[in-house]
Amino acid sequence: MNYYGVDTIEASIEITPVCEEVMKLFPLLFYILIFEPQRSQIPRVAIAIAVGFATFENVCYLTENGAADFDLLLIRGISTGALHILCGIFIGFGLAYIFRQRAIAITGMVGLLGACGVFHAIFNLLISADGIWRWMGYLFPSGMIIVLVSVWHLMVKLNHMK
Structure with missing residues (x-):
């Protein structure tokens, strides 16, 4: 924050998403390059790294901010994990x-990193707002996962019908 001369909100919307997504991408790329897994194994490892990172981030947030408002911490933790x-x-x-x-x-890696950074920035922007926007931010990742799973099931059904 000090290096770029921005406040906490600007850093959480503009800098943090890129840093966090890059930090999750590097171990996955290391795994892919060293172990040369089957294509079907890559998504599982990526999700496992994401779950580990979400857990670490929530523990850091809890340690830094305390547990004064447990309900809000629980909702934030679940939504951050979903993100x-x-x-x-x-x-x-x-x-x-x-x-x-x-x-x-x-170019595909850069595009994926950009898409994830944008989703992360949208989430951070929404949860830093007040009122209904904050709650929309909390529901945003879970809603997107539901959409992805629905599209996946639809594609599987369509492929079986062929």
Whole structure:
């Protein structure tokens, strides 16, 4: 914050999402490059890294801010966990797809990182607002996961009908 001369809100919306998504991407890339897993294993590992990161972030937030308002901490913890799982789903399935096509590997990774950064920034922006916008922010990641799972099930049904 001091280096860029921004306040807490600007940092949480503009800087933090990119830093956190890059920090989750590096261990996944390390895993992919060293262990050369099957494509089907990449999403599981990405989601596991995302869950670990969400847990770590929530513990840090609880340690820093205390547990004075437990209800709010519980809601924030669940929504933050859902956000990181959402980003893990995007990165995992996205990398499993783009590593099949080496020509788009670099641009695909940048695109996936950008998409996850945008989702993360939208979440941070919404939960930093007041009133209904904050609650929409808390529900945003879970709603997106429901949409993704619904689309996935629809695609599976359509592929079985062929």
